[in-house]
Amino acid sequence: MRIVDIREKTFPIASAIRNAYIDFSTMTCSLVAVVTDVVRDGRRVVGYGFNSNGRYSPGALLHDRFLPRLRDAAPETLITDDGNNLDPFKIWRTLMTNEKPGGHGERSVAVGVVDMAVWDAVAKIEGKPLWRLLADRYRGGEADDRVFVYAAGGYYYPGKDDEKLKDEMRSYRDRGYRVVKMKIGGAPLPEDLRRIEAVLSVVGDGANLAVDVNGRFDLETAIAYAKALEPYGLFWYEEIGDPLDFGLQAAMAQVYKHPMATGENLFSMQDARNLIRHGGMRPDRDWLQFDCALSYGLVEYLRTLAMLKDHGWSWRRCVPHGGHQLSLNIAAGLGLGGNESYPDLFKPFGGFADGYAVEDSWVRLPDTPGIGFEAKADVLTVMRELAE
Structure with missing residues (x-):
């Protein structure tokens, strides 16, 4: 099995609300789709992820650094040892290749978006809701x-x-x-x-x-x-x-x-x-x-x-x-x-x-x-x- 495509799009989630520190008039959000070659119930398995509100879309970071690393990785380095599923931990290590420790900032948001999509795909491939998969593991x-x-x-x-x-x-x-x-x-x-x-x-x-x-x-x-x-x-x-x-x-x-x-x-x-x-x-x-x-x-x-x-x-x-x-x-x-x-x-x-x-x-x-x-x-x- 393998990842066949990774897509990202930035969406506005703007509104006139404000808290004590910021307003949300220009707030954005990244949506990522991790497309696999696995088919379940007649549909190709796609994992989805997005970033939480309050931080802007990390789209530039995703396209400049993190998504190219996944695309360039050998497919076998991103899957479990038995070859039956994606491995979130191996994928995480690939995403963080050549990233120095500290200075977490917006980088953590970009990785978090992809990680969410990966876990969504992993649970779909196993045919379980993620809460059940986590409880079992x-x-x-x-x-x-x-x-x-x-x-x-x-x-x-x-x-x-x-x-x-x-x-x-x-x-x-x-x-x-x-x-x-x-x-x-x-x-x-x-x-x-x-x-x-x-x-x-x-x-x-x-x-x-x-x-x-x-x-x-x-x-x-x-x-x-x-x-x-x-x-x-x-x-x-x-x-x-x-x-x-x-x-x-x-x-x-x-x-x-x-x-x-x-x-x-x-x-x-x-x-x-x-x-x-x-x-x-x-x-x-x-x-x-x-x-x-x-x-x-x-x-x-x-x-x-x-x-x-x-x-x-x-x-x-x-x-x-x-x-x-x-x-x-x-x-x-x-x-x-x-x-x-x-x-x-x-x-x-x-x-x-x-x-x-x-x-x-x-x-x-x-x-x-x-x-x-x-x-x-x-x-x-x-x-x-x-x-x-």
Whole structure:
């Protein structure tokens, strides 16, 4: 068997929303199709991958460096020893040929896109949903039959007042989400507190609301917000400062007693390890948001999970960023703590399989082979246009 073609296309996922740090007016996304010569159920097997929101399309990196390496590789160097399937680990090593360690940046996003497509193809060739394949390989066959998800939204938006913010949150609750998340840090503290209280009037207990700063605060501002947020008992206080400012994160652990979350902008096992070593994260209450689609893919994510185990962390403390089906499969197959969801944003790439309702912030996965894109009509249309 062999890879016969690799295709990439950049798509706009722009909108007028903004968080505390960036707006999404020019946001883009890469879609990759890895075409194989394997046929299942009368169709050629194609694996699909894309990058999570918040990082721009790595299309230039893919075309300049990473896709040529795969195209130039001898086919037998990319498959399992028995020749029956693609080998994600061999493919990962080929992608990273002549890449120096460190400086992970956007390179990790490019590799993550291809890695997602490879795992999709691998599971399709085996005729299994990816969550089942992962459970069989790494968890003794044990898989979760449902995954915790929360609805991410609450962005700043032109003309969006408190009533519209409340309407948005009601819509998530109506669709089965108990826990929701909103953006803060893009307005003065009194205004953000008013917005938080507006959302709490919809979701009730603070344990049903997470807030996200997107890395905006210095230590003084972070502490001021922490003191104001403390009485609410929120689900979590997310990405308070620069993602690489482990000193700030460690200081906040001494100030804020409730759960915190971070990690979505750490793009390697080594950066994740530095967070665990130096960031003061508390394994009894804090949450880790590493997103495999932005951080070299599932191959690297497995290394990150192994590191966490070595440092005494439960994988249940991982709730990946991104709201995509790959992380949902990983959560079910490897036993993570949940997954983010974007019910209304970043279409068609965000969201889960059609016909699987969220119930009290839990969702089930389809038995569709691969990541499950074939069970999501809007994204499948775009994917097959690229592949065929």
